[in-house]
Each structure stands twice: as structure tokens, then as C-alpha cells.
Amino acid sequence: MVLADLGRKLNAALSSLNRAPVVDDKVLDALLKEVCAALLETDVNVKLVQQLRSKVKTKVKATFESTADKAKETNRKQVVQKAIFDELVNLVDPGVEPYKPKKGHFNVIMAVGLQGNGKTTTCTKLAVHYQKRGFKSCIVCADTFRAGAFDQTRQSATKAKVAYFGSYTETDPVAIAAQGVAKFKKEKFEVIIVDTSGRHKQEGELFEEMVQIGNAVKPDMTVLILDASIGQAAEAQSRAFKESADFGAIIVTKMDGHAKGGGAISAVAATQTPIIFLGTGEHLTDLDRFSPQPFISKLLGLGDVQGLMEHMQDLATQNPDRQKEMAKKLEEGKLSIRDWREQIQNVMNLGPISKIASMIPGLPQELLQGSDEDGAARMRRMIYITDSMTSAELDSDGSPFMEFGKDGKPVALTWRVTRVARGSGTSVREVEEVLCQYRVMASMAKQAGGKNGWLQAMQKMQ
Ligand code: GDP
Numbered sequence: 164m165v166l167a168d169l170g171r172k173l174n175a176a177l178s179s180l181n182r183a184p185v186v187d188d189k190v191l192d193a194l195l196k197e198v199c200a201a202l203l204e205t206d207v208n209v210k211l212v213q214q215l216r217s218k219v220k221t222k223v224k225a226t227f228e229s230t231a232d233k234a235k236e237t238n239r240k241q242v243v244q245k246a247i248f249d250e251l252v253n254l255v256d257p258g259v260e261p262y263k264p265k266k267g268h269f270n271v272i273m274a275v276g277l278q279g280n281g282k283t284t285t286c287t288k289l290a291v292h293y294q295k296r297g298f299k300s301c302i303v304c305a306d307t308f309r310a311g312a313f314d315q316t317r318q319s320a321t322k323a324k325v326a327y328f329g330s331y332t333e334t335d336p337v338a339i340a341a342q343g344v345a346k347f348k349k350e351k352f353e354v355i356i357v358d359t360s361g362r363h364k365q366e367g368e369l370f371e372e373m374v375q376i377g378n379a380v381k382p383d384m385t386v387l388i389l390d391a392s393i394g395q396a397a398e399a400q401s402r403a404f405k406e407s408a409d410f411g412a413i414i415v416t417k418m419d420g421h422a423k424g425g426g427a428i429s430a431v432a433a434t435q436t437p438i439i440f441l442g443t444g445e446h447l448t449d450l451d452r453f454s455p456q457p458f459i460s461k462l463l464g465l466g467d468v469q470g471l472m473e474h475m476q477d478l479a480t481q482n483p484d485r486q487k488e489m490a491k492k493l494e495e496g497k498l499s500i501r502d503w504r505e506q507i508q509n510v511m512n513l514g515p516i517s518k519i520a521s522m523i524p525g526l527p528q529e530l531l532q533g534s535d536e537d538g539a540a541r542m543r544r545m546i547y548i549t550d551s552m553t554s555a556e557l558d559s560d561g562s563p564f565m566e567f568g569k570d571g572k573p574v575a576l577t578w579r580v581t582r583v584a585r586g587s588g589t590s591v592r593e594v595e596e597v598l599c600q601y602r603v604m605a606s607m608a609k610q611a612g613g614k615n616g617w618l619q620a621m622q623k624m625q
Pocket residue numbers: 276277278279280281282283284285361416417418419420441442443444445449
């Protein structure tokens with residue numbers, strides 16, 4: 164991800180601050196110069212960068228002056244870091260909360276944007292996102308302008324196992340949109356995504372059509388799909404669309420491929436419209452939820468506990484009874500190998516491993532290395548290993564795999580470990596590692612005391 168470069172540069176600047184023996188004007192200026200250069204490189208508007216620089220300076224000076232006698236160097240460093248963090252957040256924060264789809268309601272989302280920006284792809288990604296979180300989701304293809312648009316929707320929706328509606332014969336996009344939404348409402352779909360036609364450029368005809376479709380389907384949220392490669396020009400495009408179709412949120416696509424992504428995000432924030440997701444690749448799961456503070460936190464390598472919590476809560480809403488049962492087991496320190504395996508499977512269902520892992524604060528960077536396939540393969544191996552355990556072993560706390568000495572401490576592995584290794588086509592060592600990981604997680608979850616057990620256990624790992 165190109166943003167990782169920006170993150171690295173910002174990180175490098177902040178760590179040079181840590182190395183400085185004293186924090187004076189010279190150090191602060193040098194640090195701000197580095198931060199600003201990194202932002203300009205990602206196409207953030209010069210004026211916004213200048214504002215950030217002067218706001219940080221004013222804040223830092225005010226704090227230094229008010230606490231001059233007491234402030235130790237470490238405090239001064241924290242003051243600077245916090246001021247930079249807060250101003251980076253302000254840079255990407257439009258100060259407006261987006262619409263959030265509600266369970267048990269019809270949530271109609273209409274996607275608009277220029278052709279080629281990734282609208283159709285993003286509609287399927289959105290449907291997959293909400294479907295995974297327990298919303299019955301579907302897509303209506305009201306793009307009659309581009310030949311092959313319906314075929315594209317049909318193929319990607321079929322691949323994603325999402326319901327879709329469209330027509331090869333009907334040429335009126337307003338009629339298709341209305342029919343599709345009515346049909347899916349009747350079938351009690353909860354998230355209904357309407358994909359509209361794009362054009363090569365902003366044309367009166369496109370805006371007129373958007374307004375008509377909007378009137379016909381009465382969307383709860385209209386989302387503008389913007390391509391990150393336009394950088395700070397995103398501001399003009401977003402304003403032009405806003406004048407015609409009053410959209411409530413933006414998704415910036417192709418963040419994976421373009422160095423100007425930071426510019427696009429900050430430009431959009433300047434138009435007071437919330438960005439809800441970032442498109443980060445061509446796969447259906449390449450969609451990252453966006454919210455200002457967690458975004459900056461993740462960019463600076465500080466994790467995204469909020470994002471992780473939301474993921475866990477999404478899981479809880481999907482199967483509240485099971486999650487309650489799990490929380491009780493955790494509280495009582497009774498997490499079995501079977502329960503642990505279920506949690507691993509849950510994490511695997513949430514999305515690419517690297518995305519989930521990057522939300523966990525304090526996780527050693529080495530663990531994030533390797534491709535998602537590597538991460539998923541590692542997790543799948545853990546599952547294979549548990550698949551070779553007997554039912555009684557799965558329901559245990561791992562003790563059948565150990566022989567214990569008189570003092571109650573484990574002294575040796577039992578024959579069961581060899582059997583599981585043979586059965587799963589792995590080595591004794593790998594089985595041993597899986598058991599060890601299970602024990603660590605179970606004991607930490609117990610200490611964390613239930614509630615958000617797994618999450619808290621992970622937080623405690625820091
Ligand atoms: P539409 O004309 O706006 O509906 O655009 P499409 O959905 O057809 O997408 C145009 C191209 O952009 C396709 O090749 C997509 O695979 C690609 N695309 C869409 N979103 C992303 C993204 O987030 N990252 C990358 N790298 N490519 C994307």
C-alpha cells in the first residue's frame with residue numbers, strides 16, 4: 164500500500180524526535196519540515212500543509228510556555244507528538260458523521276461517480292462487507308450507459324455470492340433502479356446497493372440521471388466513488404458532484420496504487436464529507452473502513468483498536484448467543500481448544516489477515532510480514548491440526564496432550580501429539596506450537612476477564 168510509504172516517512176520523522184536530546188525550536192522546525200515534505204509528496208494541498216505546520220507550532224509553544232518549569236524533555240516530546248497526531252487527524256477529519264446502516268431496516272445506498280473510478284467493483288465490495296456483518300445484502304445494476312456493466316455486476320456478484328438485479332433489455336436506468344429496489348425490499352433485503360451509470364466526465368446528462376434515480380429509490384445514503392489518483396483534484400470533483408447530487412459519503416478507491424492518496428483524502432475532508440471506506444485493491448475484500456483517528460493511528464503504526472472492536476462487535480451481532488456463551492467461558496477461564504479454533508475461524512472470516520493484524524497495537528512488525536496468503540495458510544494449518552484432534556481433546560483445556568509431574572507442572576508430551584501430527588500431515592513441533600499458542604491465549608483471556616475476552620487478551624499482549 165502506497166500509504167505505507169507515507170507512514171514510514173512520518174514515523175521516521177517522529178523517531179528522530181525521540182533521539183533528540185532536547186526539544187527546542189530547531190528540532191521542532193526540522194521535524195515539521197520532514198512531516199510537511201512527506202505530506203506534500205502525497206499531494207496534500209500546500210495551504211493545508213502550511214496550516215498544519217502553524218497549528219502544531221502554536222499548540223506546542225502554548226503548552227511549553229504554560230508548563231515551562233515543570234516540563235521535562237520526555238513530556239515535551241509527548242506534547243509535540245500529540246500535537247502532530249491531532250493535526251494529522253484534523254487534516255483527514257471532515258467533522259461529519261456518516262450514515263450507518265441499521266439492522267432490520269431497508270438501507271438503500273446509491274453509488275455515483277465517473278466511469279472507471281471503480282464504482283461497480285466497489286458496489287460488490289460493499290455488499291460483501293455488509294453481508295459478512297450479517298446484513299442481507301444485494302446489488303441493483305442501474306448502469307445502462309456502459310455496455311457490459313450488467314455482465315460485470317452479474318459476474319462479480321455471483322463470485323461474491325451476493326444477490327443482484329439488472330436487465331439486458333430495459334434501457335431506462337430509473338425504471339431498473341425502481342424495480343430492483345422494490346423487488347429487494349419485498350424480499351426483505353437490508354442493504355440494497357444501487358450502482359448508477361458513470362460518464363467519462365462530469366456532464367449535465369449524468370447529473371440529471373443521478374437526480375432522477377435518487378428521486379425514484381430515495382437512498383438513505385448516496386456515496387461518491389472517487390479515484391485516489393486525482394489527488395487534491397478530488398476536492399473540485401467532490402464539489403461538482405455535491406452541487407447536483409447531495410451525497411452523504413465518499414469512498415476513495417485505488418489507494419493501493421497511487422502516491423497521491425493522502426492528497427485525495429485530505430481534499431475530500433476539506434469538503435466536509437465523510438470518507439467511509441478506502442478501496443485498496445482489486446479483490447473483493449480490499450475495502451478498508453475509514454475513520455480519521457484510527458486511520459492516522461494505523462498510518463503511524465500505532466494499531467487500530469477501534470477498528471478491531473468494531474469487527475468483534477460485528478461478529479457479536481451476527482451470533483449474539485454464541486458470543487455471550489463465549490464471554491462466559493472466558494470469564495470462567497474455560498476456553499477450550501474448540502472455542503479457540505472458532506475464534507481463529509472468526510478472524511479469518513473478517514478479512515485478509517494483514518488487515519486485521521495491522522489493527523492490533525504493538526504487534527511485532529515481523530508478524531505482519533509475508534503475504535496474506537502466507538498468513539491465511541498459517542492459520543489454516545492451525546485449523547488442520549485441530550481437525551485431527553478427537554472431540555474430547557477439542558473440548559479440553561489442552562491437558563490430555565501433556566503429562567504432569569508431581570508439582571503439577573507439564574513434564575512431557577503424550578502420544579496424542581504424535582498422533583495429531585501424523586493425522587494432520589504436520590510435525591510434532593508444529594502441534595506443540597499450536598498447543599502453546601492456545602495456552603497463552605487462553606490464560607490471557609482468563610486474566611482479561613471475559614467481556615471482549617479475545618480482544619482484551621490481545622491488548623494485554625502489548
Ligand atoms: P466503474 O467504471 O467506476 O464501475 O469502474 P470499475 O468498477 O469497472 O473499475 C475500473 C477498474 O478499476 C477495474 O479494473 C477495477 O478492478 C479497478 N479497481 C477498482 N477499485 C480498485 C482499487 O481499490 N484498487 C485497484 N488497484 N483497482 C481497483
